[in-house]
Amino acid sequence: MTSTSPAPVLSRLGDGATVELIGVVKEYPGAGTRALDELSLSIAPGEFIALLGPSGCGKTTALRALAGLEQINAGSIRIDGVDVASTPVNKRDIGMVFQAYSLFPHMTVLQNVEFGLQMRRVSAADRAVRAREALEMVGLDHLAERYAHQMSGGQQQRVALARALVTRPRVLLLDEPLSALDAKVRVSLREEIRRIQTELGITTVFVTHDQEEALAVADRVAVMRAGEIEQIGTPEALYLTPRTPFVADFVGVSNRMQGTLRSGTITVRGASLPSIDPTLPDGEVLAYVRPEDMVFVPLDQAAPADITGTVASTSFLGSLRRTTVRLDDDTIVSVQHGVEQQFLFGDAVALRLTGRPVASSPVAA
Amino acid sequence: MSAVPLTSTAVEPTTVPSPSPRRGRTPRVGAEPSKAARLIILIAVGLVFLVPLGAMFEFTLRTSGKPGVYSFAHYASIFHTDPALGISYEPLFEGIRNSLLICLLTVAIILLILLPTMLLVELRYPRVRRVLEFVCILPITVPSIVLVVGFVPVYQRVAAVFGSQPWTLAFAVGIIVLPYAYRPIATNIAAFDLVTLTEAARSLGASWPVAIYRVILPNMRRGVISAVFLTVAVVLGEYTIAAFLSQNTFQTALLLISQTDSYVATIFALAALVFAFVILLIIGRFGAASPGSRRRRPRRVQP
Ligand SMILES: Nc1ncnc2c1ncn2[C@@H]1O[C@H](COP(=O)(O)OP(=O)(O)OP(=O)(O)O)[C@@H](O)[C@H]1O
Numbered sequence: 001m002t003s004t005s006p007a008p009v010l011s012r013l014g015d016g017a018t019v020e021l022i023g024v025v026k027e028y029p030g031a032g033t034r035a036l037d038e039l040s041l042s043i044a045p046g047e048f049i050a051l052l053g054p055s056g057c058g059k060t061t062a063l064r065a066l067a068g069l070e071q072i073n074a075g076s077i078r079i080d081g082v083d084v085a086s087t088p089v090n091k092r093d094i095g096m097v098f099q100a101y102s103l104f105p106h107m108t109v110l111q112n113v114e115f116g117l118q119m120r121r122v123s124a125a126d127r128a129v130r131a132r133e134a135l136e137m138v139g140l141d142h143l144a145e146r147y148a149h150q151m152s153g154g155q156q157q158r159v160a161l162a163r164a165l166v167t168r169p170r171v172l173l174l175d176e177p178l179s180a181l182d183a184k185v186r187v188s189l190r191e192e193i194r195r196i197q198t199e200l201g202i203t204t205v206f207v208t209h210d211q212e213e214a215l216a217v218a219d220r221v222a223v224m225r226a227g228e229i230e231q232i233g234t235p236e237a238l239y240l241t242p243r244t245p246f247v248a249d250f251v252g253v254s255n256r257m258q259g260t261l262r263s264g265t266i267t268v269r270g271a272s273l274p275s276i277d278p279t280l281p282d283g284e285v286l287a288y289v290r291p292e293d294m295v296f297v298p299l300d301q302a303a304p305a306d307i308t309g310t311v312a313s314t315s316f317l318g319s320l321r322r323t324t325v326r327l328d329d330d331t332i333v334s335v336q337h338g339v340e341q342q343f344l345f346g347d348a349v350a351l352r353l354t355g356r357p358v359a360s361s362p363v364a365a
Numbered sequence: 366m367s368a369v370p371l372t373s374t375a376v377e378p379t380t381v382p383s384p385s386p387r388r389g390r391t392p393r394v395g396a397e398p399s400k401a402a403r404l405i406i407l408i409a410v411g412l413v414f415l416v417p418l419g420a421m422f423e424f425t426l427r428t429s430g431k432p433g434v435y436s437f438a439h440y441a442s443i444f445h446t447d448p449a450l451g452i453s454y455e456p457l458f459e460g461i462r463n464s465l466l467i468c469l470l471t472v473a474i475i476l477l478i479l480l481p482t483m484l485l486v487e488l489r490y491p492r493v494r495r496v497l498e499f500v501c502i503l504p505i506t507v508p509s510i511v512l513v514v515g516f517v518p519v520y521q522r523v524a525a526v527f528g529s530q531p532w533t534l535a536f537a538v539g540i541i542v543l544p545y546a547y548r549p550i551a552t553n554i555a556a557f558d559l560v561t562l563t564e565a566a567r568s569l570g571a572s573w574p575v576a577i578y579r580v581i582l583p584n585m586r587r588g589v590i591s592a593v594f595l596t597v598a599v600v601l602g603e604y605t606i607a608a609f610l611s612q613n614t615f616q617t618a619l620l621l622i623s624q625t626d627s628y629v630a631t632i633f634a635l636a637a638l639v640f641a642f643v644i645l646l647i648i649g650r651f652g653a654a655s656p657g658s659r660r661r662r663p664r665r666v667q668p
C-alpha cells in the first residue's frame with residue numbers, strides 16, 4: 001500500500017481479486033474425519049459468495065484456510081492466480097470480520113480502524129483521513145473516540161467491518177459476523193454489508209448457517225456439507241432447482257411427498273412433476289415440494305388428481321400465510337398462500353400441485 | 366455452619382431479589398454493602414493490619430532499659446554504627462542487595478519464560494494448557510521445606526556450574542513463585558479473547574511480534590503487573606531456601622540481626638511489611654486503570 005494517495009475509500013475500485021480453492025483438504029490433527037474434503041471453489045473478481053451449511057460442515061475452516069489461519073493438508077489456494085500456501089496471514093492482504101467481537105479493547109474505535117493502515121506504514125495524516133472515511137462508510141464516525149465496551153454488538157461489528165475494509169484488502173472474509181446480533185440489526189447490517197461490498201467491488205466470502213441470510217445477500221451461494229460443496233449457484237437457482245435433497249431441505253422449506261419416478265417424471269398422488277435430477281433411476285422416490293408449489297382448490301371444483309386433507313394449523317406471516325395440512329395418508333405438508341384465504345382447524349381442503357420441477361431422493365425399497 | 370441444615374426451600378424465598386431494589390429493606394444478593402458497612406469493614410480490616418505495625422513501630426522507638434523513653438536512636442544506629450561496639454549491619458545490607466538481585470532475576474524468569482510459554486500454549490498448543498497449569502500450581506502443594514531438601518543435591522550441581530552465588534537462588538525461587546505468578550496471568554488470559562484478537566491483528570497485517578506487543582501485552586497489563594508484584598513479595602519473604610542453601614538474603618540476615626539487635630531487626634521487618642503493603646496498593650491502582658477491562662460483554666449471544 002502506498003501512503004501517498006488519500007483517495008476516498010468510498011469508490012468502486014473494481015479491482016477485486018479472483019480466488020480459487022482447488023481440491024483443498026484439511027484434517028485437524030486427532031480428528032478422524034476431514035473438515036474440508038477436496039473442496040473446490042472459484043470466485044470471480046468482486047463477487048459476493050455465501051458459504052452456507054449446517055454446523056460443523058467446515059465453513060469456518062474453509063474461510064480460515066483462505067485467510068491463512070489454518071494450514072491445509074492438500075490442494076491449493078490461489079488469490080489472483082498466485083498460490084498463497086506459503087504466504088502468512090499478515091501478508092495475504094485480506095480483511096476479516098469475526099463472529100466473536102474482536103475489537104482491540106485497549107484502543108479507541110479510531111485507533112482500531114487505523115491499526116491495519118499503521119501495519120502498512122501509512123502516514124499518520126493519511127491514516128486519520130482514511131479511518132474517518134471508513135467509519136463514515138459504516139455510519140459510525142461520531143463514535144470514533146469510544147472504546148469497544150461502550151458500544152452495542154451491532155456497532156462493534158460495524159467498526160470491525162470498517163477496520164477490515166480500510167486497508168482495501170483484496171478479499172473480504174466474514175465468518176458469521178451477524179450471528180451474535182438480534183434479528184432487526186442482523187437484517188439491516190447484512191444489507192449494509194452488501195451495499196458497501198458492491199460499492200467497493202471487493203471479492204467477498206460470507207459464512208453463515210442462516211439460509212435466508214445467504215439467499216438475501218450473495219451473488220452465489222455455496223451449500224456445504226461434510227467438508228464439500230454440495231451445490232453452488234445463484235440464490236434463485238438453488239431455491240428453484242436444488243440438485244440434491246440436502247440442498248432442497250436446507251435452502252427454504254420443503255414438503256416430502258411419496259411418489260414414483262419414471263423417465264424423468266415423478267408422479268405424486270396423480271400429479272406429474274418433472275424431476276430436477278435426470279440421473280436418478282426409476283422407482284419409488286421422496287419428492288421435495290415447496291410450500292408455494294401447492295395451491296388450495298375449492299372442494300366443489302376438486303379434480304380426482306387433487307389431494308385432500310384437513311387443516312392442522314395455520315400461521316400468519318405478514319405478507320403471506322402458511323397452513324399445515326394433514327393429508328389422508330397422514331403426511332403433513334405446509335402450503336403457502338395469500339392472506340385473504342383463511343382456514344380453520346379441521347377444515348376439509350383440496351390441494352393441487354403446480355407442477356414445478358422438484359428434487360427427489362430414492363426411497364430404499 | 367453445618368449445624369443448621371440448609372435446604373433450598375428454606376433459603377430461596379429470602380434470597381429472591383426485592384422487586385424495588387432502590388428502597389427495598391431486604392439486602393439483595395450480591396449487592397454492594399452500604400456505605401456504613403463498607404466503612405466498618407475498612408476500619409476493622411485496617412485495625413488488623415495497623416495494630417501490629419503500630420506496635421512494631423512503637424517497639425523500635427524504645428530505649429532499652431529505660432521504659433517510657435522514646436527516640437529514633439535505633440534508626441540512627443543503622444547508618445552510624447559504632448565501630449567500638451563491633452556491630453556491623455553490612456551483612457544485612459548485603460542480604461538486601463542479594464534479595465533484590467534474586468528478585469530481579471526471578472521477575473525476569475517470570476516475564477521471559479513463564480509469560481511467553483503461557484501465550485504460546487494459549488495460541489498454539491491449547492491441548493497442553495492443563496498440563497502447564499498443573500505444573501505451575503504444583504509447587505504450592507509442596508511445603509517449601511520438602512522442596513528445599515530436594516533442592517540441596519540439585520544445588521550441588523548448580524554450585525559446580527555457576528559457583529555458590531546468591532543469585533543462583535533465583536532458579537529455586539522461580540519455582541516457588543510459579544503458582545503466584547501463574548494465577549493472575551491465567552486469569553487475565555481467560556478474561557479476553559486472546560486468540561481472536563491475535564487473529565484479528567494478524568489479518569490486519571501484524572507480524573507475530575507486533576501482534577503480541579501491540580495487541581496482546583496491552584491487554585495483559587493487569588495480570589502481568591500482579592504477577593510481578595506477587596513475585597517480588599514472595600521473593601522478599603522467602604527464608605527457607607536461602608537458609609538451607611546457606612545464602613545470605615534479606616530474611617536470613619534479618620534473623621541473624623534479631624539475635625543481636627532486636628530493635629534494628631524490627632525496623633527492617635517493618636520496612637519490609639510497608640514495602641509489601643505499598644506493592645499491593647500499586648497492584649490495585651494499576652489493575653483498575655486499563656480502559657478496556659472495566660466491563661465485559663458476553664462473547665457470543667445466541668440469537
Ligand atoms: N481446532 C479444531 N480441532 C479439531 N477439529 C476441529 C477444529 N476446528 C473445527 N474442527 C472440526 O472440523 C469440522 C468443521 O468445523 P468448522 O468450524 O469449520 O464448522 P462450521 O461449518 O464453521 O460450523 P459452525 O456453523 O458451527 O460454525 C467440525 O467437525 C469440527 O468439529
Ligand SMILES: [Mg+2]
Pocket residue numbers: 059060061
Ligand atoms: Mg463456524
